[in-house]
Amino acid sequence: MIGIFDSGLGGLSVLATVASVLPHADLVYLADTAHVPYGDKDDAFIRSRVLRIGRHLVDQGCTVIVVACNTATAAAVDALREALPDIPVVGVEPGIKPAAIASKSGRITVLTTTATARSERLFRLIRLHAATVQVEILPCPGWATRVETLQLDDPGFVESVRSHLAPALHTGADQIVLGCTHFAFLTSALEPIVAGHAKLVDVADAVARQCVRLAGASALGHGRLTLLATAHPERLQAALPTLGLHGLTGKLAGPARLSHA
Numbered sequence: 001m002i003g004i005f006d007s008g009l010g011g012l013s014v015l016a017t018v019a020s021v022l023p024h025a026d027l028v029y030l031a032d033t034a035h036v037p038y039g040d041k042d043d044a045f046i047r048s049r050v051l052r053i054g055r056h057l058v059d060q061g062c063t064v065i066v067v068a069c070n071t072a073t074a075a076a077v078d079a080l081r082e083a084l085p086d087i088p089v090v091g092v093e094p095g096i097k098p099a100a101i102a103s104k105s106g107r108i109t110v111l112t113t114t115a116t117a118r119s120e121r122l123f124r125l126i127r128l129h130a131a132t133v134q135v136e137i138l139p140c141p142g143w144a145t146r147v148e149t150l151q152l153d154d155p156g157f158v159e160s161v162r163s164h165l166a167p168a169l170h171t172g173a174d175q176i177v178l179g180c181t182h183f184a185f186l187t188s189a190l191e192p193i194v195a196g197h198a199k200l201v202d203v204a205d206a207v208a209r210q211c212v213r214l215a216g217a218s219a220l221g222h223g224r225l226t227l228l229a230t231a232h233p234e235r236l237q238a239a240l241p242t243l244g245l246h247g248l249t250g251k252l253a254g255p256a257r258l259s260h261a
Contacts, residue, residue, distance in 0.1 A: 001026045002211060002218050003062030005053050008036035008148045009239050010182030011068025014092060016245050017204040018066065018211050019225065026221035027251075028062055030259055034230035037144040039113025039180070043075040046115065050076035051083055056261035058087055063218050066090045066211060070112070070180050074119035088214040092181060094122065095201040097129035099175035102199070109136045109168040109198075112179035113144060122179075136168055144182040150242050158189045165190075169197045177201045185243055227256035 002022070004015050008031050015029050030053055032038075038046050050072050054065055065087055067073045067080065073091035081089045094116075099108045108130065116122055117139040126135050146157060165176070176198045178184055184202055194200060212219070225248060229236045233256035240249050 001028060001060070001062045001221065002064045002066065002215065003028045003030065003057030003060065004066040004068050005030040005032065005057065006069040006181060007032045007038040007072070008144070008182070009185070009236070009243065010144060010147060010180060012239070012243060012245060012248070013181050013184035014066060014068035014204050014207050016248060017208040019248060019251065021208045021212055022215055022219050024221055024223045025215060025219050026224050028057060028060055028226045028228065030057060030228040030230075030261060031236050032230050032261070033232055033236065036148055037113065037182075038069060038071040039115050039144050040141070041115060043115070043119075046072055047076040047079050050080050053261045054080045054084055054089070056259070058084060062087075063216075064088045064090070064211065064214055066092075066207065068092055068181055068207070070094060071115045074116050074121040090207060090210050090214065092203060092207055093125060094177045094179035095203040095206070096125045096135070096177060099177045099201045100130040100133045102201075103133050103175045105172040105174040106132070107134045107136070107171060107173045108175040108177060109138050109165075109173040110177040110179045111138050111140050111143075111183055114139050114141055116179055136173065138164070138168060140164065140180070140183070143186065144180055147182040147185045150239060152185060152189065161186070161189055162193050165193055169194065174198045175201055223251055224253040225251040226253050228259035228261070229256060230259050230261060233258050
């Protein structure tokens with residue numbers, strides 16, 4: 001069984017991709033909705049939640065863990081790997097390497113939460129993979145909350161996004177890295193804004209490929225999905241069709257359940 005978790009709905013974008021490439025794997029998705037979003041929390045708090053949830057998923061029988069949250073990966077993936085040395089742990093990090101390779105203008109912009117924007121792990125990625133290009137880190141406060149409340153098409157929000165991205169596009173950024181899994185659900189708003197100027201860079205496919213490499217016997221199951229949430233599990237399940245994830249609904253082993261992780 002493969003366990004995937006996030007602070008809320010964002011990691012569902014990763015879940016859907018993993019489910020598509022490992023259709024027979026039994027999957028558990030845990031949304032830490034009692035503490036969403038992680039983006040405005042301090043690192044110590046995020047680390048404590050990641051360690052607790054990781055151990056909880058192992059107790060549920062998961063043999064591979066996916067930290068489907070950029071903020072949680074930046075703050076705590078190393079600590080989780082140390083705490084669970086026998087469990088493969090897959091993190092989600094911004095696609096800085098592919099963006100730097102693909103950039104023609106030599107300028108890329110990374111859209112992040114406030115917490116990810118200050119993380120040493122992010123700066124390490126930039127030093128390692130993007131030394132030859134200019135990298136702008138652009139915090140996007142409130143965007144993850146928009147996804148959590150399913151307010152994806154509000155015209156006022158779309159205009160605020162346009163204004164937020166305008167300086168980066170004006171200065172020639174041609175790769176816009178989605179540095180939060182929640183932002184994958186904003187592509188319908190983002191794509192018209194960046195069209196003709198830049199490409200959006202997501203890493204869900206790369207995470208799914210890593211799961212395929214690590215899954216082993218976990219790839220063989222009944223293809224069932226269990227949804228857990230630390231608050232309001234019914235909202236997690238109800239969000240699936242709104243986010244266009246109809247395929248996941250058919251895999252549900254039962255109603256979403258409350259988790260005490």
